[in-house]
Amino acid sequence: MKSETPQDLLPQVITRRGILRGIGLSLAAVPLGRLLIACGGSETDGVTGDPDAGTTDPGVWATGGTAAMTAATSYPDPFAAGIGTVCTLTCESTLGPCYATTVERKDISEGHDGLPVRLAFLIVDEACKPIPGATVDIWHAAPEGLYSGEDASDFCTSGDAVARAARWFRGVQTTDANGRADFDTCFPGWYSSRTIHIHFTVRVNGSEFVTSQLFFDDTLNDDIVNTQPLYNTRGARDTTNANDNVVSAESVGNYLFTTQRLADGAMLAAKTLVIRSSLANAQCAIPGGGGGGGGPPPGGDGGMGPPPGRDGGFGGPPPGFDAGVP
Template sequence: MKNRHGLPLDPITCEPTFGQILSNRRDVLRLLAGVSLLPLVPAIGCGDDGGESGPGGDVDAGAGGPDAGAQSDWASGGTAAMTDKSSYPDPFTGALAACALVATTTEGPCTTESDLAREDVSEGWSGLPVRLALKVVDASCNPVAGMTVKIWHTNLEGSYSGQTPNNNMCLQQQDYSSQDFFRGVQTTDADGTVYFDTCFPGWYRGRAIHIHFQVKSETESYRISQLFFPEDITADIFATHGDYSAYGQPDTVFTTDNVMSQIPEAQRDRHILTVERMTDGAMLASKVVTVI
């Protein structure tokens, strides 16, 4: 059994063994992070305690996920586990009756200047594979072609990557500054759609799990915003999935998240992804986003 920092845990106390913790400099840094001497590190949770919250927040009691001991039906192993991708359905076949703008949200301090044009943004990281599908439309529900959609989010450890404006805050390990995992751009097709192959994000203190996105053209940024996963799905994954359960439940829910809580409750659905489990266990996560 290991904790969220990759350190072996004592099966009785659920604490890292002292010899393993001090085995090298990186492990020392991870230990400091676990006691809040380094930023952006969620609480350490033992693998069987998926129902506990992290520091500073309570788990949504109505999440409705399976018992922590249940085995997850979601796939693991990252995007390589998308073995049946050709069978995934088009999530945008339904007619759009109304298209309301998504709220503009903070860009945050964990951006990078690079625009990496690629569909698979995982860079080989493990985690629950996610096929992220976004359809960009205007207020009349017309698809908007030729727009650049940029996404960025954390790995399963709750860390961003790359050269950000605040690496001390955004990166759990400073060598992640030379990587660009879970960042990329795609251009909308004639139907206004883009697809990314990624993994379910991890959490860090004070934020509900989210994916940042920006829609822009060569000369203008139309919208910077964030997308969220249904809270019951998130609770299920962190209770039962082998890649995530050791991290414990996120310490922040929608009502305490400083971004989602500022969006009027009646408008929050515009920011919540629709998710579906595919035949190979991957997640298809989709959203129509109105930005113009």
């Protein structure tokens, strides 16, 4: 199995304030997701349906980062149609070695350029009851495929000075009375041996209930990687949802965001996460994939996990997880 490193096929690193902000818009259409959310992931969690629902300029994604989200106050509620009455547990996956100090904030971009994305999460229990006051902690790679933070391993930042000085694409939000938490970010970049993904941990009263990963439909991934500014300068990605080493091709459909292009060209990506009603209840694990590459040797993170005590006050990485795959 090949070694996984964000440095493979690395492009020139941009500044976090977006030196490519003026590149302009790309005119490529893509099938997008209908906003039918099934609790815990199901066949409705795809990216099918009307690609231009809610848009005024079909086929155009925005660029320029979260500053381009000019209609953010009027974005639709992706959970308005309800979540049904059957809620399937969201299964756990590897923490990965790229967890680092997090920050409580909604906009996690720090001005980094990229395709703007509103991430909407609904946290419920197995009885489909919303969980208010839960914390949702997310982290993901920048468009150029690097994680941020001086306390992150060089394995994750490639030792890049800009990435180490930043803390972009990391953040925590607390769910409201309806169990919802939102983030504003940019579409993640890819790096060798992993499909495009977002990490998350959900905690209640400081206790970790689930740590896992979420994904995007491969048709959407390919459109953005192949045609959009910043993303289209790096060449073809080497790993897709079909051959990732963390999630199997058969189970990835349960962990896909539903997506929609909005009137200002931003993406709305939504997911319902179902957590255990009690830590005493058994947790499940995502069926793992068999391709992509293995990262560090089995049995540990090669010293690449986050330093102890650098958890930003949000509980740090959960115990008992393999930190070997970012």
